[in-house]
Amino acid sequence: MYKNKYLRTWTIIVPLLSWLLYFASAFFSSGYYSILLTFLLLGSVLAAVYHSEVIAHRIGEPFGTLLLAFAITVIEVGLIISIMLGAKGLETITLARDTVFAAVMIILTGIIGICIVIGSLRYREQSFTLKGVSTALITLTAVVVFLLILPNYTVSHSGGEYTSFQLLFIALICLSLYIGFTMVQTIRHRSFFISPQNKLLEDHGKKNNYKKSSYKTICISSFFLMLCLGIVVLMAKLLSKDVEFLVIAVGAPRSAVGIIIAGIVLLPEALSAFRAAKNDQIQTSLNLAFGSALASIGLSIPAIAIISVITGIRMTLGIDIKSTVLLGLSLFIITVSLATGKTNIMQGIVLVGIFLIYLFIAVVP
Numbered sequence: 415m416y417k418n419k420y421l422r423t424w425t426i427i428v429p430l431l432s433w434l435l436y437f438a439s440a441f442f443s444s445g446y447y448s449i450l451l452t453f454l455l456l457g458s459v460l461a462a463v464y465h466s467e468v469i470a471h472r473i474g475e476p477f478g479t480l481l482l483a484f485a486i487t488v489i490e491v492g493l494i495i496s497i498m499l500g501a502k503g504l505e506t507i508t509l510a511r512d513t514v515f516a517a518v519m520i521i522l523t524g525i526i527g528i529c530i531v532i533g534s535l536r537y538r539e540q541s542f543t544l545k546g547v548s549t550a551l552i553t554l555t556a557v558v559v560f561l562l563i564l565p566n567y568t569v570s571h572s573g574g575e576y577t578s579f580q581l582l583f584i585a586l587i588c589l590s591l592y593i594g595f596t597m598v599q600t601i602r603h604r605s606f607f608i609s610p611q612n613k614l615l616e617d618h619g620k621k622n623n624y625k626k627s628s629y630k631t632i633c634i635s636s637f638f639l640m641l642c643l644g645i646v647v648l649m650a651k652l653l654s655k656d657v658e659f660l661v662i663a664v665g666a667p668r669s670a671v672g673i674i675i676a677g678i679v680l681l682p683e684a685l686s687a688f689r690a691a692k693n694d695q696i697q698t699s700l701n702l703a704f705g706s707a708l709a710s711i712g713l714s715i716p717a718i719a720i721i722s723v724i725t726g727i728r729m730t731l732g733i734d735i736k737s738t739v740l741l742g743l744s745l746f747i748i749t750v751s752l753a754t755g756k757t758n759i760m761q762g763i764v765l766v767g768i769f770l771i772y773l774f775i776a777v778v779p
Contacts, residue, residue: 425464428457429641436648448656455649455678462642462682465635467689472632480600483683483705485639489647490517490679490710491717496651508730510718511574512672513679515562515733515741517710518554519772520676521703522744525684527765529691529699530751534759540696544755546599546606550704551752553595555745557588557712562741565732574732578723585716592712599705609697643682650678666777673776680706696757736779740772 432454439447469481494510533540561584565574576584599607654671661670683706690698715731722729733741747768751761 425461426638428454428461429638429645432458432645436645439652448653451649451653455646458642458645459681462639463685465639465642466682466686468635469632469639480705483709485643486679486683486706487709487713489643491714493647493650493675494718495721507728509672510715510729511731511733512669513676514711514714515737516673516676517680518558518707519744520680521707522748523765523769523772525687526703527762527769529687529696530757530762531759531766532688533691533696533757534762536692537694540694540757541755542609542697542700543606547700547752549598549606550708551749553591554704554708557591558741560584560588561711561715561731562733563738574730575728576731581719582723585719588712589716592708595708607701609695650675667779670776736775744768
């Protein structure tokens with residue numbers, strides 16, 4: 415999959431220019447300037463994808479995908495918390511729930527579905543290590559139920575909310591599950607998350623034939639990856655008012671803001687996953703997808719929960735029955751589709767269909 419990676423000029427210029435124009439936004443305010451910032455935001459996302467692939471190429475799987483998932487999650491937490499602290503009243507009581515639920519649905523149906531379709535169109539069938547996927551699925555299912563469904567059925571607090579004590583306890587359990595999964599992925603059962611093709615290369619001692627990037631390149635890429643991800647968050651927050659205005663203008667519910675935020679945050683990982691599927695590395699795509707989903711809900715919500723309890727900001731986690739049906743269907747289809755260790759195009763088409771229904775219902779409830 416990987417070729418030798420060299421830093422490209424545009425991946426350095428775009429984030430630096432984005433930071434410069436972000437600070438200049440204090441002196442400029444117009445629709446055209448917002449459009450320019452939007453294009454720079456997308457450019458920073460593409461640059462983040464490039465730098466993350468340089469790093470992943472050096473440190474290998476599954477550490478590369480884990481690093482990107484963790485970095486994106488830190489950005490997601492920072493964005494959600496900054497918006498929650500900056501708002502007044504109950505405007506953001508459901509923001510964390512909407513964003514995390516949107517992230518899980520986008521990953522399970524949109525990203526994985528499109529990856530399967532891309533891979534199937536080019537290679538008909540793609541193989542992956544079933545043990546790694548099943549490990550990720552059982553962990554994700556448990557965390558999703560604890561955080562998005564169970565709050566609707568507790569009686570200590572109404573309206574899909576946990577009490578502070580319940581929230582901290584559930585957050586601790588979910589964080590422990592995420593840490594346990596990370597240990598399994600990187601240490602105890604790392605082989606579960608390496609594609610069959612890469613295992614074959616390792617068995618024949620051929621993996622080291624690929625020329626790796628230098629340490630200097632890795633250091634530069636790590637620095638610019640942080641710059642890219644940081645400016646993506648800041649620009650997303652800066653443009654959030656424009657996004658909310660557009661959502662209200664088209665008559666969509668406020669929860670659509672969470673979908674847009676999740677889409678922006680997940681864009682670097684989505685592009686990396688699509689590229690991996692195109693290069694016959696569906697295992698890398700699945701590692702990115704499930705790692706991102708677990709980090710998004712198993713790491714983000716505990717962090718936000720702690721800050722919520724400390725600051726006294728209320729946070730609703732329970733999703734409604736319509737969302738529960740779509741989430742349950744998505745988990746069921748994913749479990750059945752990936753139960754054989756191989757993918758085909760129909761699995762991807764069904765997942766993409768669920769994703770389109772989810773977007774449609776979100777805009778036209």
